[in-house]
Amino acid sequence: MYHTLFDFLTHTEGATYILIGVLLISFIPFWKFLTEREREE
Amino acid sequence: MSVDTADSGRNGVFTPFNLISGAILLGGAIILTIRFTTGLASTTNLSDTNPWGLWIGFDVMAGVALAAGGFVISSAVFLFGMKEYQSVVRPALLTGFLGYSLVVIGLLADLGRPWRLPYPFIKQAGPTSPLFEVSLCVALYLTVLFIETTPAIFEWLGLKWWRRLVAQLTIVLTIFGLILSTMHQSTLGAMFMVTPTKLHPLWYSPHIPVQFFISAIAAGISMIIVEGWFSHRVFHHQVQISDDQFHDINFGLAKGGAVVLVTYLAVKVVALSLENEWRLLATGWGAWYLVELIGFVVAPCILFAVAYRERRLGLARMAAAMTVLGVILNRFNATFIAFNWQVPHEMRYVPAWTEVWVTVSLITFAVVVFRWIANRMPIMYEHPDYPALH
Amino acid sequence: MSMSRRGFVGSLAVGAGAFSSGAADAGTIEHFEGYPDRYGLLHDTTLCVGCRSCEVACAEVNALPKPRQPVGDLDVFETVRRTRATAFTVVNRYQDGDDGNPPVYRKLQCMHCNEPCCAAVCLVHAFTKTPEGPVLYDPEVCIGCRYCIMACPYYALSYEYDNPIDPQVMRCTMCYPRIKEGLNPGCADACPAGAITFGRREDLLKVARDRIRKFPERYINHVFGEYEFGGTSWLMLAGVPFRELDLHEGVTHESLPAIGTSYLSVVPLIVTIYPGLLAAFYAFTKRKDKLAKRELEAALAEARTRGEEEMKAKLSNAAERAKKDKEKAVEVAVRKALAEQGEGGPS
Numbered sequence: 001m002y003h004t005l006f007d008f009l010t011h012t013e014g015a016t017y018i019l020i021g022v023l024l025i026s027f028i029p030f031w032k033f034l035t036e037r038e039r040e041e
Numbered sequence: 042m043s044v045d046t047a048d049s050g051r052n053g054v055f056t057p058f059n060l061i062s063g064a065i066l067l068g069g070a071i072i073l074t075i076r077f078t079t080g081l082a083s084t085t086n087l088s089d090t091n092p093w094g095l096w097i098g099f100d101v102m103a104g105v106a107l108a109a110g111g112f113v114i115s116s117a118v119f120l121f122g123m124k125e126y127q128s129v130v131r132p133a134l135l136t137g138f139l140g141y142s143l144v145v146i147g148l149l150a151d152l153g154r155p156w157r158l159p160y161p162f163i164k165q166a167g168p169t170s171p172l173f174e175v176s177l178c179v180a181l182y183l184t185v186l187f188i189e190t191t192p193a194i195f196e197w198l199g200l201k202w203w204r205r206l207v208a209q210l211t212i213v214l215t216i217f218g219l220i221l222s223t224m225h226q227s228t229l230g231a232m233f234m235v236t237p238t239k240l241h242p243l244w245y246s247p248h249i250p251v252q253f254f255i256s257a258i259a260a261g262i263s264m265i266i267v268e269g270w271f272s273h274r275v276f277h278h279q280v281q282i283s284d285d286q287f288h289d290i291n292f293g294l295a296k297g298g299a300v301v302l303v304t305y306l307a308v309k310v311v312a313l314s315l316e317n318e319w320r321l322l323a324t325g326w327g328a329w330y331l332v333e334l335i336g337f338v339v340a341p342c343i344l345f346a347v348a349y350r351e352r353r354l355g356l357a358r359m360a361a362a363m364t365v366l367g368v369i370l371n372r373f374n375a376t377f378i379a380f381n382w383q384v385p386h387e388m389r390y391v392p393a394w395t396e397v398w399v400t401v402s403l404i405t406f407a408v409v410v411f412r413w414i415a416n417r418m419p420i421m422y423e424h425p426d427y428p429a430l431h
Numbered sequence: 432m433s434m435s436r437r438g439f440v441g442s443l444a445v446g447a448g449a450f451s452s453g454a455a456d457a458g459t460i461e462h463f464e465g466y467p468d469r470y471g472l473l474h475d476t477t478l479c480v481g482c483r484s485c486e487v488a489c490a491e492v493n494a495l496p497k498p499r500q501p502v503g504d505l506d507v508f509e510t511v512r513r514t515r516a517t518a519f520t521v522v523n524r525y526q527d528g529d530d531g532n533p534p535v536y537r538k539l540q541c542m543h544c545n546e547p548c549c550a551a552v553c554l555v556h557a558f559t560k561t562p563e564g565p566v567l568y569d570p571e572v573c574i575g576c577r578y579c580i581m582a583c584p585y586y587a588l589s590y591e592y593d594n595p596i597d598p599q600v601m602r603c604t605m606c607y608p609r610i611k612e613g614l615n616p617g618c619a620d621a622c623p624a625g626a627i628t629f630g631r632r633e634d635l636l637k638v639a640r641d642r643i644r645k646f647p648e649r650y651i652n653h654v655f656g657e658y659e660f661g662g663t664s665w666l667m668l669a670g671v672p673f674r675e676l677d678l679h680e681g682v683t684h685e686s687l688p689a690i691g692t693s694y695l696s697v698v699p700l701i702v703t704i705y706p707g708l709l710a711a712f713y714a715f716t717k718r719k720d721k722l723a724k725r726e727l728e729a730a731l732a733e734a735r736t737r738g739e740e741e742m743k744a745k746l747s748n749a750a751e752r753a754k755k756d757k758e759k760a761v762e763v764a765v766r767k768a769l770a771e772q773g774e775g776g777p778s
Contacts, residue, residue, distance in 0.1 A: 002463065003463060003464065003465055003466045003467075003560075003562070004463050004465055004466075004545070004546055004560050005463045005546050005661075005686060005688055005689055006169065006546055006547065006550050006688050007560075008461075008463065009168075009169045009551070009688065009692060010167075010168060010169050010556065013168040013169055013695060014166065014168040016168075016699050017168055017177075019699070020699045020702040020703060023702065023703055024220075024702050024706065027706040027707070027710075028213070031706075031710055076595075077595060078595055079593070079595055080591075080592055080593045080594050080595040080598065081592045081593075081598075082592035082593040083593075085592075087592060088592075089513065089514070089515060089516070089580065089586070089588070089589040089590060090513065090586060092581045093577065093581050116709075119713070120709055120712050120713050120716065121712060121716055122716035122717075122719060122720060152574055152575045152576055153574065153575015153576070153577065153590065153591075153598040154573065154574050154575045154597070154598065155574075155575075157572075157574040157575070160555050160572055160574050161554045161555050161574075164555065164572055165555050165556050165557075165572045166554075166555070166556060167552075167553045167554045167555050167556035167557070169550075169551045169552075169688065169692050169695070170551065170552050170553055170554040170578070170692075171552065171691070171692065171694070171695060172552065172554040172576060172578050173554035174695060174698055176554060212713060216705070216706060216709045216710065216713070219705065219709060220701060220702060220705045220706070220709075223701050223705065224698055224701050227694075227697075228694070228695075228698070231691075231694040232552075232578070234690060234691045234692075234694060235548050235551070235552055235582045235687050235688075235690065235691025235692075236581065236582055236584070236691075237682075237687075237690065238584045238679050238682065239581075239584065247694075250694050250697075385511075
């Protein structure tokens with residue numbers, strides 16, 4: 001458990017940075033998948 | 042198109058520009074040598090009470106805002122389809138890249154242990170810190186800007202395959218750049234949220250991140266006008282667009298500047314209202330706040346609007362210069378003027394002449410490099426072998 | 432059915448417990464109590480006589496140079512001093528005592544906040560709040576950005592600006608090594624007037640409130656540091672309003688880390704929302720371009736067919752007219768010929 005807000009934030013914000021990095025990168029294959037047929041024509 | 046280097050002439054290397062800039066850079070190098078061999082105390086007026094001074098206030102805070110033109114114009118052209126601004130994309134991106142490089146160099150001068158700059162990423166991270174977010178975004182954005190500058194380099198070197206590869210990345214880089222810029226421009230303002238007792242209430246606001254972001258857009262637009270003012274004359278032999286097109290671009294930017302500044306004004310007034318700070322306007326600090334707001338936000342906003350309506354280039358340029366000065370003033374206020382406003386007079390911070398000289402050296406360095414690149418690479422014009430990007 | 436907040440948090444706890452080993456949930460509304468049994472110090476400014484023995488002891492314990500102004504030199508109180516890289520604590524005089532009331536002194540040093548903002552703003556996590564109470568600084572990771580010094584509301588931190596090789600942030604450490612050995616901080620041991628008491632923070636709060644209760648005319652009815660900006664390890668009692676001791680009275684109980692980093696929760700929103708939003712703008716732009724191009728092509732095509740038809744019509748008209756002209760010319764020629772024939776008759 002976290003005794004201080006500082007410890008809590010260190011953990012959660014650190015994990016969130018990594019999460020959003022993954023989410024951001026995965027948007028690219030998602031977009032490519034979505035618009036594949038458009039680009040074929 | 043053959044391009045003569047602007048300093049090949051009768052005087053050869055010893056043109057007035059080269060001599061003056063050389064002297065400035067030499068002085069800067071000497072001062073920085075002293076700084077790195079004897080510590081910050083010898084070349085700055087920084088103190089325990091004032092840990093941040095001109096190098097943070099200008100090189101970092103103002104520098105990042107003034108380099109915002111890159112993301113503004115590339116988003117306008119590539120994401121919002123405003124193709125009429127295509128010809129200023131490269132100068133703006135180059136200004137941005139050099140600006141952010143300046144920020145990093147300025148930071149290296151200011152940090153106590155600059156060789157530890159990568160520590161947040163390679164040694165130990167402090168993810169709760171707004172400065173962590175800023176450093177991460179600036180590092181990534183500097184990379185983005187560099188890649189966005191390479192098409193001109195590849196064209197200059199004739200590397201067609203590389204040029205085509207990078208061109209395909211334009212949209213992804215522009216989107217990523219806009220994400221990063223939104224974040225770090227705002228977060229630079231957010232860095233002051235932790236000091237409610239030290240930053241004067243007229244400048245302190247929970248909305249300061251939004252205020253910094255919007256003013257950065259205004260600064261970016263204005264810097265494109267200011268940079269174009271000089272570049273258009275100095276590189277006139279390269280320019281391919283007609284005078285009419287150049288004027289249209291400036292007036293379009295003026296229109297944008299007017300809208301952004303009036304938005305910024307509204308956001309600042311809302312902040313006053315939310316904290317019920319009207320009475321503070323009647324104080325000495327209030328007067329200083331009004332100087333910044335009226336003289337450097339309202340005035341250029343009106344000038345931009347009139348310049349656009351009446352097609353007066355001179356007014357647009359004046360408004361742009363005032364906006365640039367206003368953003369610099371705002372960042373100075375946040376960093377060391379309105380910051381520590383309650384500290385006794387004798388302990389307030391004033392920049393040392395050595396700090397000023399180093400800052401001027403960095404600006405000079407950026408101008409020199411800009412000039413060197415623009416004289417050799419297709420920045421002010423389109424290389425005939427390559428179609429326009431997108 | 433209405434759910435109490437605790438009930439809602441409770442249900443969240445059940446859910447979150449599945450992911451983490453009892454880690455805190457719903458941080459936005461949770462109150463963090465801090466480490467239990469942590470130490471603190473009580474500074475009773477009504478007992479402080481300005482002898483500055485604490486300054487001397489602090490310098491000794493931390494191997495710092497002796498205070499520049501020797502003990503007994505009363506001129507030192509002419510100015511309000513602050514801590515320095517070589518002086519982790521100073522005692523200032525805030526009231527002269529000319530008006531018949533006793534002079535008022537206060538000792539300044541790092542407050543070892545419950546939620547330290549120096550720690551929250553450090554981009555290399557150089558600060559930690561220990562379970563024992565002191566906030567510690569790790570010079571091994573510090574890059575010297577001095578954000579911690581900029582942020583501290585108590586102006587407690589200093590920097591070694593004259594050190595080019597390994598400058599550090601300098602500050603009171605609450606004598607952490609001594610505390611670990613079961614000793615008291617140097618200043619607490621040195622104070623002859625009992626103005627500094629070391630103990631568990633919880634106990635010191637009781638002591639402080641007890642003193643206020645027993646001597647209400649002596650003390651302002653407030654223990655400074657209990658809640659201000661989330662609370663500090665150094666608690667203070669005073670006989671004059673705290674703002675006269677250069678302390679910020681009446682500030683929020685919300686911690687500076689909470690205030691200063693609240694905005695950072697927006698950052699993930701930008702990263703997650705901008706891609707879709709900007710891709711949409713880009714798609715709108717391309718769509719507009721495509722439609723504009725299609726319209727242009729359609730207009731061109733129409734103009735071309737119209738032009739062809741017009742040309743055709745013009746040609747047939749011209750041919751028609753040419754034919755009519757020819758017929759008329761033939762008619763005129765025939766009439767002329769007939770007329771000449773008529774004249775050439777009987778005369």
